[in-house]
Amino acid sequence: MKLLEGKSVVVTGGSRGIGRAIAVESARHGADVAINYYRDNDASYGKKSAVDSVVEEIEALGRRAIALEGNVADPQTGAELVDAAVQAFGKIDVLASNAGICPFHAFLDIPLDVFQRTMEVNLHGAFYVTQAAARQMKAQGHGGAIVATSSISALVGGGMQAHYTPTKAGVHSLMQSCAVSLGPYGIRCNSVMPGTIATDLNADDLSAPEKLAYMKGRIPLGRLGDPVDIANVVVFLASDMAAYVNGAALLVDGGLFVNLQ
Numbered sequence: 358m359k360l361l362e363g364k365s366v367v368v369t370g371g372s373r374g375i376g377r378a379i380a381v382e383s384a385r386h387g388a389d390v391a392i393n394y395y396r397d398n399d400a401s402y403g404k405k406s407a408v409d410s411v412v413e414e415i416e417a418l419g420r421r422a423i424a425l426e427g428n429v430a431d432p433q434t435g436a437e438l439v440d441a442a443v444q445a446f447g448k449i450d451v452l453a454s455n456a457g458i459c460p461f462h463a464f465l466d467i468p469l470d471v472f473q474r475t476m477e478v479n480l481h482g483a484f485y486v487t488q489a490a491a492r493q494m495k496a497q498g499h500g501g502a503i504v505a506t507s508s509i510s511a512l513v514g515g516g517m518q519a520h521y522t523p524t525k526a527g528v529h530s531l532m533q534s535c536a537v538s539l540g541p542y543g544i545r546c547n548s549v550m551p552g553t554i555a556t557d558l559n560a561d562d563l564s565a566p567e568k569l570a571y572m573k574g575r576i577p578l579g580r581l582g583d584p585v586d587i588a589n590v591v592v593f594l595a596s597d598m599a600a601y602v603n604g605a606a607l608l609v610d611g612g613l614f615v616n617l618q
């Protein structure tokens with residue numbers, strides 16, 4: 358069963374990791390996809406750049422794909438992405454606001470620029486892109502769905518993530534307020550809260566075998582998440598199967614959050 362047949366989906370941070378999986382699974386469910394990315398056009402994925410490889414995979418599924426580079430922290434990026442998607446596909450139905458960074462660092466001596474960049478990319482970026490997509494969806498007049506990638510880190514702390522976890526709580530809060538603002542236009546806003554998913558974002562952090570074993574040991578399902586575990590839930594939240602889901606947050610963490618002891 359295809360959940361996004363004929364839809365036009367915009368994904369930020371769509372060249373790698375969770376965003377890449379959202380882009381590909383959206384296409385598998387029948388959508389055309391506009392991908393934002395930043396600095397992923399070197400040939401680091403085999404012979405292709407990360408972004409070329411995802412575009413190729415979507416086209417192999419018989420769907421259309423465009424890719425546009427831009428830093429979501431720049432307020433113009435969201436508007437340019439939405440314009441490009443509308444030019445290519447005639448409309449946008451879904452935004453997956455997913456781009457984010459997590460440069461692990463201790464709290465007491467975190468460099469100011471790392472703190473500011475994390476806030477600007479993760480939270481300000483989500484705000485700008487969501488606003489641009491919502492303006493277009495309202496103008497189209499037939500509603501839409503926005504799904505933001507928040508995190509389990511919106512709910513719990515991390516000693517090396519004091520600059521990061523507030524951005525993920527902020528993204529969750531942004532979706533709650535947007536659910537209220539945009540519900541009257543038929544635009545649903547929700548967030549997905551991944552646990553620990555194996556991507557480039559945490560590859561360094563989890564490269565130490567003891568840390569990897571510790572994290573896996575805390576997850577009742579006994580494994581790290583795969584990007585597609587998150588993408589499947591984003592596709593559901595974006596689809597008409599979730600027609601009455603608005604302002605919700607869905608933890609997708611293998612049971613990590615509830616595992617006290």
Ligand SMILES: NC(=O)C1=CN([C@@H]2O[C@H](COP(=O)(O)OP(=O)(O)OC[C@H]3O[C@@H](n4cnc5c(N)ncnc54)[C@H](O)[C@@H]3O)[C@@H](O)[C@H]2O)C=CC1
Nearest residue numbers: 370371372373374375395428429456457508553554556558
């Ligand atoms: N990997 C994990 O365990 C978890 C990740 N998340 C969130 O999921 C989202 C995606 O993370 P991953 O796929 O793990 O990361 P990743 O590092 O594998 O991929 C990041 C993607 O974001 C793009 N990107 C980075 N900076 C950007 C910028 N300034 N403007 C536009 N695009 C930019 C990259 O081009 C790439 O496509 C992030 O928001 C992250 O906070 C949330 C919970 C857990």
Ligand SMILES: C[C@H](O)[C@@H]1OC(=O)[C@H](O)[C@@H]1O
Nearest residue numbers: 459508510552553558559
């Ligand atoms: C990067 C982390 O490993 C990952 O990102 C989050 O949001 C959670 O803290 C995960 O563990």
